[in-house]
Amino acid sequence: xxxxxxxxxxxxxxxxxxxxxxxxxxxxxxxxxxxxxxxxxxxxxxxxxxxxxxxxxxxxxxxxxxxxxxxxxxxxxxxxxxxxxxxxxxxxxxxxxxxxxxxxxxxxxxxxxxxxxxxxxxxxxxxxxxxxxxxxxxxxxxxxxxxxxxxxxxxxxxxxxxxxxxxxxxxxxxxxxxxxxxxxxxxxxxxxxxxxxxxxxxxxxxxxxxxxxxxxxxxxxxxxxxxxxxxxxxxxxxxxxxxxxxxxxxxxxxxxxxxxxxxxxxxxxx
Numbered sequence: 001x002x003x004x005x006x007x008x009x010x011x012x013x014x015x016x017x018x019x020x021x022x023x024x025x026x027x028x029x030x031x032x033x034x035x036x037x038x039x040x041x042x043x044x045x046x047x048x049x050x051x052x053x054x055x056x057x058x059x060x061x062x063x064x065x066x067x068x069x070x071x072x073x074x075x076x077x078x079x080x081x082x083x084x085x086x087x088x089x090x091x092x093x094x095x096x097x098x099x100x101x102x103x104x105x106x107x108x109x110x111x112x113x114x115x116x117x118x119x120x121x122x123x124x125x126x127x128x129x130x131x132x133x134x135x136x137x138x139x140x141x142x143x144x145x146x147x148x149x150x151x152x153x154x155x156x157x158x159x160x161x162x163x164x165x166x167x168x169x170x171x172x173x174x175x176x177x178x179x180x181x182x183x184x185x186x187x188x189x190x191x192x193x194x195x196x197x198x199x200x201x202x203x204x205x206x207x208x209x210x211x212x213x214x215x216x217x218x219x220x221x222x223x224x225x226x227x228x229x230x231x232x233x234x235x236x237x238x239x240x241x242x243x244x245x246x247x248x249x250x251x252x253x254x255x256x257x258x259x260x261x262x263x264x265x266x267x268x269x270x
Contacts (some may be wrong), residue, residue: 014259142189227261
């Protein structure tokens with residue numbers, strides 16, 4: 001068991017480019033271990049390519065993708081603690097960009113560290129609608145979450161330790177309603193029952209909804225927003241830097257499955 005590390009999850013090629021950019025940005029602020037968990041053939045190949053670039057200092061780990069045809073990635077996130085051997089772990093979504101220190105995201109003792117999302121809460125229109133879809137799977141937890149305005153969380157940036165009970169229970173709740181964002185919504189309705197430290201969106205900042213954009217330590221370009229008009233000026237220069245450095249051979253395979261990047265660069269050529 002190693003002390004601290006950062007873990008990413010990858011399958012397919014849609015997030016291949018943003019993952020390379022995220023890891024390269026992380027290395028400016030974190031010199032500890034980084035693990036990339038690949039769950040299918042494409043994800044494992046990318047993880048191996050990243051491991052082969054000594055400048056990034058990444059290790060590749062494999063995990064079963066599972067038999068589900070849809071939404072398997074959400075479930076797989078809840079299983080990461082089973083294959084990563086850090087005493088304290090920080091998880092980052094592939095579509096993040098690290099702009100500062102992430103030490104605050106590492107857990108203290110047995111807590112789960114979760115990040116809030118743009119000041120949203122569970123009685124807002126979007127969140128209440130998402131949470132209500134869990135009323136058949138977890139009626140009591142859903143009713144509690146809709147009774148008062150609990151802070152909304154986002155699982156794109158989080159931390160846990162080997163003693164964290166919530167992360168061990170997470171998969172069983174998530175699989176009761178395998179659907180869009182099921183990992184996040186399971187964590188949303190669960191977290192009042194566990195030792196949790198909620199961080200502001202300084203460590204998980206949406207370029208659209210973030211409250212702390214001026215001091216963001218981690219940007220999160222959720223829903224393929226790395227090339228949104230509010231994001232492109234932040235993300236694209238970092239991408240260009242990675243291409244120039246040719247991390248993991250990116251110059252030979254970009255944009256891979258990133259349709260938005262392909263369209264963006266086609267417009268640039270025109």
